Amino acid sequence: MKLTEIVKSLNLQVACGEQQLDKEVCGGYSSDLLSDVMANSKKGDVWITLQVHPNVVAVAMLKEIAGIVMINGRMPEKETIEKAESEGLPIMTSDSPAFELVGRLYEMGISGKR
């Protein structure tokens, strides 16, 4: 499934990386602990988190995350957007809490297990 479909279905706002929304999503991971994401996320995951600082971009790039969804109406910091833009990493935002987003993604067939 492509990121565009997720953006549409979950009504996400696109903060950056609009040109990269045709990226394929293979699964999902939800965590706010960066070492946990480093250890347990997988290539092609969509990452659901409340973290908005620039270090999330390094984590996402190193783990080849397809895109980040920031929850609860949290907006990425300026440096986060700049870094993500230069790396071609899509960042989306939503007013919904993580539970809601993960549940909807699961319904769409995105799983945390592969």
Next chain:
Amino acid sequence: MEMKRKGMKNRVLFQQEFEIQGGDFVNAGESSCKIRNTLREIGINSDIIRRIAIAAYEAEMNVVMYAQHGTMKINVYQDNILLIIDDKGPGIENIELAMKPGFSTATEEMREMGFGAGMGLPNIKKNSDVFQITSKVGQGTSLEIKILLNGKNG
């Protein structure tokens, strides 16, 4: 420092060095990203790159979080990749405790940023074939991370 040549097997095929600034959370992780990009360019297998990326990132972040300054060196050999991270900083008093999953002295501010799960050093160990950590309190910490390349991984 010049590497001693012990025949072809130990010849450094590729070498790179990065400076890491303690407390610089904005640029933190960039050295690890550069290492990853370089390893990709020279055609290292993606599973090896994944393991090096995790180890490099966790080591880099520990320098940013706890030390004043550090360097990260990567040496690619015929049959292994060696990452060496040296820092000037407070050092680690009890290495065994620091290696325990969940142990962390991260500040409240760092925890709010999602650091301080106490998973960094265990993650590094899990992803290396050989892992050595040495530290002198009041001086600094050194990590040596070796990942073997064999036919199927290299």
